[in-house]
Amino acid sequence: MSPKIDPNALPSQPRRAASIETWDDEFEVVVVGFGVAGGAAAIEAARAGAKTLILEQATRGGGATALSEGTIYFGGGTRVQNATGFEDSYENMLAHVRAAAGPTADPEKVRLYCEQSLEHFAFFESIGVEFKDTFFADKVIFPPTDDCLIYSGNEEAWPFSQEAKPVPRGHKPKKQGSAGAYIIEQMIDAATKLGVLIRNETRVRTLVRDDTGRVVGVVTKHEGRESAIRATRGVILTTGGFIMNRAMVEHFAPDLAKCRYPIGSDGCDGSGIRMGMGVGGAAVNMHEGLMTTAFFPPVTHIKGLLVSAQGQRFINEDCYHGRVTDAIAQKADGRAYLIVDDTLYGQSIVPYALAGVEETIEDLEKSLGIPEGQLVHTVASYNRAAERGEDPVFHKAGKYVTPLVHPPFAALDLSVDKSVWATFTLGGLDTQATGEVLTVDGQVVPGLYAAGRASAGLTRSGRYYASGMSIGGGSFFGRQAGKAAAKAAKVD
Numbered sequence: 001m002s003p004k005i006d007p008n009a010l011p012s013q014p015r016r017a018a019s020i021e022t023w024d025d026e027f028e029v030v031v032v033g034f035g036v037a038g039g040a041a042a043i044e045a046a047r048a049g050a051k052t053l054i055l056e057q058a059t060r061g062g063g064a065t066a067l068s069e070g071t072i073y074f075g076g077g078t079r080v081q082n083a084t085g086f087e088d089s090y091e092n093m094l095a096h097v098r099a100a101a102g103p104t105a106d107p108e109k110v111r112l113y114c115e116q117s118l119e120h121f122a123f124f125e126s127i128g129v130e131f132k133d134t135f136f137a138d139k140v141i142f143p144p145t146d147d148c149l150i151y152s153g154n155e156e157a158w159p160f161s162q163e164a165k166p167v168p169r170g171h172k173p174k175k176q177g178s179a180g181a182y183i184i185e186q187m188i189d190a191a192t193k194l195g196v197l198i199r200n201e202t203r204v205r206t207l208v209r210d211d212t213g214r215v216v217g218v219v220t221k222h223e224g225r226e227s228a229i230r231a232t233r234g235v236i237l238t239t240g241g242f243i244m245n246r247a248m249v250e251h252f253a254p255d256l257a258k259c260r261y262p263i264g265s266d267g268c269d270g271s272g273i274r275m276g277m278g279v280g281g282a283a284v285n286m287h288e289g290l291m292t293t294a295f296f297p298p299v300t301h302i303k304g305l306l307v308s309a310q311g312q313r314f315i316n317e318d319c320y321h322g323r324v325t326d327a328i329a330q331k332a333d334g335r336a337y338l339i340v341d342d343t344l345y346g347q348s349i350v351p352y353a354l355a356g357v358e359e360t361i362e363d364l365e366k367s368l369g370i371p372e373g374q375l376v377h378t379v380a381s382y383n384r385a386a387e388r389g390e391d392p393v394f395h396k397a398g399k400y401v402t403p404l405v406h407p408p409f410a411a412l413d414l415s416v417d418k419s420v421w422a423t424f425t426l427g428g429l430d431t432q433a434t435g436e437v438l439t440v441d442g443q444v445v446p447g448l449y450a451a452g453r454a455s456a457g458l459t460r461s462g463r464y465y466a467s468g469m470s471i472g473g474g475s476f477f478g479r480q481a482g483k484a485a486a487k488a489a490k491v492d
């Protein structure tokens, strides 16, 4: 007998339209959840002339977006790229994103996202989000200043550096430090000016479906009272991911369940995904997520050597931190040490356990319990090539290659059970580029759209992720969903 599934991981059943005696309200487009995807969907639906409502369970919009750094992935020659001397093009961006988003990405979504990237940048400017014409050169998770452009993914890292000319595409709005909350405030302002009705503290409990199978509304709860709201053109689910729903994470994404720091808002409880599944929507890619242990800054740590419990390297350390962390999980069984010498060791932004500090690599190998000779061999062979500024095995970029020769030597424990692994989900409802939700056999669920982390987005695994892809992809495909729903045929 298969184990019983926790009910909190199961699809939520819809309400039958025939059971609704009276509708409390009627809108053309109803958007569920005010993060970046919901804000973008509502703005476009309203711009297309639809009477639009956005429902948010929290006291104010924001979700995971408001907690984020706010980096957005744009390219193809944005004003900021041009002003800071980086030459990019649609073709160059497409070549990179195709390779970097990996084989599980939807090729049509990748193409559209790259083709319309400049227009998407203009959308953010049109709602008042400002970007400074500056480049922050250090490899960072996000600029701590109000600077804009960074290398936010794998552009400079092998093998991606071979597929397209490396240029930075992470754009952080002009705010000191994190900018996610600023993006949301601009969206609330823009949506309000366009006449979108925003109802906070209103949780959507179920979808409403008519006898033809079309989604025609939602049932909400506000101050203990249920209301039925009719959506004559479409319902858009932009409720975020499911990292805060332990039952769903354990059921669908056991690797993510091992990470000790789920990141997101309380709203990332998968309610939208479960509602979509309840009306036949396919949930795809549910085992995937971004896992990250941010071992840099300091940038000198990238010059260190990441080794498994057997003392062997398994990836170039200059990849995006999510790709490195995914490699620790998949290739090193979740256990890894970053080996640094005295000149490379620095204060990390997150605290790491020191697994050992010794005067020689031999002693460090012993104190880590690594099989005899393995770490000694790894460091010696790395050092030999590093003398020439080369890394022939994993192709780390020359600027990060230096021999490890200055004692003492230290091992930072980056293992999943010993260090800070932050994570959020990347699985969700299967959608077309229009945001229309698909069933397992590829049919559209009439009247239902999804975008952002409630859907399986632009990039679908931590191995193939870059900072800026969630806010970028969520807002871009949220906009497509808003436009499509606004012009969908109206139900009587």
Ligand SMILES: Cc1cc2nc3c(=O)[nH]c(=O)nc-3n(C[C@H](O)[C@H](O)[C@H](O)COP(=O)(O)OP(=O)(O)OC[C@H]3O[C@@H](n4cnc5c(N)ncnc54)[C@H](O)[C@@H]3O)c2cc1C
Pocket: 032, 033, 034, 035, 036, 037, 038, 055, 056, 057, 058, 061, 062, 063, 064, 065, 066, 067, 068, 069, 070, 071, 072, 073, 142, 202, 203, 204, 205, 238, 239, 240, 241, 263, 264, 265, 266, 267, 268, 269, 271, 272, 424, 451, 452, 453, 454, 467, 468, 469, 470, 471, 472, 474
């Ligand atoms: C610390 C941190 C930093 C990050 N940094 C970046 C970054 O720099 N760049 C990047 O691209 N990505 C980043 N991410 C990821 C990114 O922020 C999220 O994936 C993205 O913002 C999700 O947007 P969303 O609109 O899909 O969902 P959210 O922003 O989570 O919004 C969903 C909203 O729906 C509401 N909701 C949920 N269920 C219901 C319901 N049943 N009824 C009504 N309302 C509901 C929630 O309360 C929430 O407000 C970061 C994430 C975190 C946590």
